[in-house]
Amino acid sequence: MWNILISLLVFLVLGSSLGALLGWAAKVFAVQGDPRVDEITDLLPGGQCGQCGEAGCKQAAEAMVAGRLTAECCPPGGRALAHSIAKILGVSLGESKDTGPLVAYIDESQCSGCTRCFKACPFDAIIGTNKQMHTVIASVCTGCGLCEKACPQDCLSMIPVSSSATSWQWPNPRVA
Template identity: 65%
Template structure:
């Protein structure tokens, strides 16, 4: 009898708390700006922070307010900057089109294997172990430059991504 009563009490308590949490999620969710949502969907979503913001959502909010340039996202490159500029109805200047995506390159001859670079990489694009050679997986690297800042021996440099047949991608379609 006591076990059955306890089970019933916990079931009712769980159902009540679930209902309260469901109501709170619907009632307390802030209104979202559709422009910010669409800008965030256009961005790569890597949360690399290379634009100077914490994440892509914050960058989209600043772009919608006009406080951040459409070319602020180096991993997105020129194509993303152009599509964001056309979405926002602004034009990119001649100097805005020079930016392209970059990828990290480790000079393996000078790398001592300190491990700071792969610990700093939020995308696990650097492969290696302590006191061993490190290398960058170009397909995963977003060019956030966090590894370059963490390297104490200056053996990491950021090189522009060369478009090849296996790296070229169609531009994202624009919504009407």
């Protein structure tokens, strides 16, 4: 009986002292990060598509804050996202022309069903099966273009989203 109590007391003291040591080390060796990185990461789409040249959106945000990437580096985010990021970073945007939102289009007569396009899509916007025709769910597609690069038949293209009565929106005001 006493052996169990002594063992329990030893583990309790050992656990408490190691916990206190880890708590002290976390405060002493803490690395302060730039809060703008988290703010920009929250704005990015989070698809980890790699269109900006970075492995993921967190790495892209870190590169933007460090000045290695511009605020306009995220194609799926578009011009509105670039304006928001530029405002956070305190920089101005270039005069590049905004093509508007794009969506992938599959020429179904050319599609062989190789499955490379929907494997490349990080947003699961392409449906289909092996050796069958594929199609794009336009409402899910972000226009990142990864599927277009992956298609060996060149049956995929990025087309501008056309306005209809259900998709039309007021144009954004000019940002000065």
